[in-house]
Amino acid sequence: MSNEEETIVAKAPGKLYIAGEYAVVETGYPAVVVGLDQFVTVQIEASTDMGSIQSKQYQENSLYWRREEGQLVFDNRDNPFHYILSAIHFTEQYAQERGLRMRIYHLKVDSDLDSADGKKYGLGSSAAVTVATVKALGKFYKLNLTKPQLYKLAAIAHLAVQGNGSLGDIAASVYGGWLAYSTFDHEWLKAAQQENDLTTLLDMDWPGLQIELLDPPANMQLLIGWTGSPASTSHLVDQVTESKDEEQSESTYQQFLQDSKACIKKMVKGFKDGSLATIQKGIRVDRKLLRKLGQASHVNIETPILTKMCDLAESFGGAAKSSGAGGGDCGIVLIDKSIDTTQLLQAWHDNGIEQLKMNVHQVED
Template sequence: MITVKAPGKLYIAGEYAVVETGYPSIIVALDQFVTVEISQSKSYGSIVSKQYREDSVYWRRQGDEMILDNRDNTFNYIISAIHLTEAYAQSLGRSMALYDLRINSDLDSPNGKKYGLGSSAAVTVATVKALCLFYKIPLTKSKLFKLSAIAHLDVQGNGSLGDIAASVYGGWIAYRSFDRAWLAAARMQQSLTDLVDQPWPHLKITQLTPPDNLRLIIGWTGSPASTSHLVDKVAIQKSQQHVTYNQFLHESKKCLEDLIDGFKQGSLAAIQAGIQKNREILQHLADFTKVQIETPTLKKMCDIAVEHSAAAKSSGAGGGDCGIVLIDKNQDIDSMINRWRQNGITRLSLRVHPVIDLDKE
């Protein structure tokens, strides 16, 4: 029996801009996990997941035709990870075997609602990692990221893949996304082994060390959101308002570079200022794209936090899910949490998952 786990994540800053090649973001890994168990099987293989097999399926109309959208069905990421990793294993001369795969997740609420902690990314990383161990394939963080990123992109089709990076590396990271157009072209011309062995254009993943007095608090609105659908909506608007969108990218990049410097300097004040600035930048994006990033509940959550001397913003694509608060750990938070509760906001008792050592995970 092989057992592996991959942590969930939350975006701290740089959302939406990070889907563009080379634009920076900050993401944190959390101590809630997807766990995958794999064991040899003799007669037939199985994939068992109590959370994901009966996930919701979205669909739309294209003319009179019903078109399924599988991007929010996490089971499809498991299948994609299996196909991709087995292709990689075969390219390395491994013989295929039968196995039972069991998946369990902490990343959704007990009643099945999504917290927005990156379950599809974590299940992709955990599945790839488990299969590489099963087929005795030597693995580095770089190779695990690349295999998982390709498998995830095959299903979702958009996004930055920063959630994959957080699940692979752990801790706090600064992430700049690779050139997805290059990857699409390279996959047509290169073998999978060559692809994962080479540097990817513009990809940069750097571990960050937070100041000792920084405390991360996470609030959940109780309303799930679809990242892929929200990113689609922004993509439509950016093509129509490219001058305004390019200004958003410029402002986001400057803000994130200042934020990353704040981490390097160990300055909580600089980090909090950067979080507040990024909130303003995202609100401007919401205004001109007509995409609701900060819902009324998220706004209430952030405003209450600011009243308690904290910095706060939505996390990820917004539209629901979670918000993040960065506050001095010496500051009392009871009043803030009580006011959240009165406004239907739940504090999630999550901690940062430390930097990952592949040999010990």
Template sequence: MISVKAPGKLYIAGEYAVVEKGNPSIIVALNQFITVSIEKSNDYGSIVSKQYSENSIYWKRIDNKIIFDNRDNPFHYILAAINIVETYAQSMSKNLKTYHLKVDSELDNSDGKKYGLGSSAAVTVATVKALCQFYDIDVSKDELFKLSAITHLEIQGNGSLGDIAASVYGGWIAYEAFDREWLKQMRPNLSIKELINKKWPYLRIEPLTPPTNLKLLIGWTGSPASTSQLVDKVSSEKSSKENEYQEFVQKSKACLERMIKGFYNKNLETIQREIIINRKLLHQLGQITNVIIETPSLKKLCDIAIENGSAAKSSGAGGGDCGIAIANSDNNEITKILNEWENNNIKQLNLEIHKN
């Protein structure tokens, strides 16, 4: 039995602009995980999730191809990961096997609602990592990121892949997206082995160390949102307002560069100031594209934190899910923030940073 886990993530800053190559963001990995287990089987294989037990699927291997007994299943990222890793394994002369693959997620609440912690990215990373171990393929973090990124893009088709980076590297990271168009052009012409050995244009993944007095507070509004749909909406609207959109991208880049310097200099005040600026920039993007990024619940979450001496903004694509507050751990108002969140039906997610 092989069992591996991958953490969920939360965007701190740089959302939407990070979709453009070479634009920075800051992301954290959290101590909530998706666990993927693989056990060799001699006859049929299965993919089972406690969260989706009614949709468990079974398969057989015929002529090195996986043949499913049912066509309608929710496991697209897992299936794509199987395809990518097994293609990679075959290029290394590994014999393909049959197995039972089990998924267990902590990234949803008890009702099955997503917290917005990057479950699709985490399940992709965990599946790729588990399969590499199963086939006795030694992969570095860089290689794991690239295999997982290729897998994720084949299904989602958009996004920055920063959530993949957070699941692979852990901790706080500065992330800049690679050139997805370059990858799209290279994909049909290179083997997976050749592709992951290449330098990917614009890709940057760098660990960050926060100031010791930085306290991250996470609030969940109880309203799940679809990142891919929101990114699609922004993408479709931006073309008619290209100048305003490019101005947003450039201002976001400058904001994040200043924020990252705040991490280098262990300056909490700089980080808090730029968090508030980033929030305003996301407001402007929402107005440009007619997309609701900061919902009324997220606005309430942010306003409560700011009124009590912290910096706050929505996290990720917005439209629901989580918001964050960056507080000073010495701030006596943290308890007041959490109490007021609770009074406004905002659930604190009491999570810690996970370091791989």
């Protein structure tokens, strides 16, 4: 084949949660999430005898593999590439269901989503690398994946490793831009995986799954502040999940879910009406809801430095809150573009908060 020597390149953007965190892990509870113009890039080149997986972020842990009876066999015992491997496993399973011959290749990963010294910003690098790997292999094997298929295949691969979460970061990495997102019924998927092959699963409607592209108001600006302290999303979500099972917390949690859904619905309407004021009001309501949830769950969602970041932004007319699981990482501000933010950003800097100079990315069709 003449085109076997070409290099396949696929990119997937990072993400930020704007609102609806924690509630979004439950089926049918929406969140607003955004794709950013910082990417994970995956390159694939065909090989003959030995394949490899390499990452600029993990130079000392490059992974080499062979094929034995169609399966990838690894030489390294321990590796940091779980999401990439899961993405390869499920994409190749799908390709094999389509009757395609498995090939050998070198896969290289590079990421903009962490700081130069390797600190995580909380921008969904594990989701982006999963999506970029599925996307690249989709091109390599000529699978012609649609965006819904890409989302579902990457979601299955990511869930196989992480075990929890809403997969909203996968949606942001597939679609980019501003999204209203509700996750699918995870228990349904577990059962459906027992009874269906991937080809069938990818073409099914997944109960509860909703992904809707949103247009932001023309006068809205997104600012991102990084606190310098990475947080573990899986760990924080686990803590909230454990606390909700306690009897006195159950009613508080259910109330939080209902309040969050009502808040996000109003916020989405704000996007549709082009109303920055409505969206900002939603951000402020959601911040209060998350702080209340944190207190009830004994989880430090809004850390003192995030509180400082948000309060400073509010004093300059912005609407601010923690982003994602909280506990550190990033906070977001939605502010009118006409407001001069120079003094705000200086105040952040003086308080050890770094502005991440990233823009919203709109994925091309």
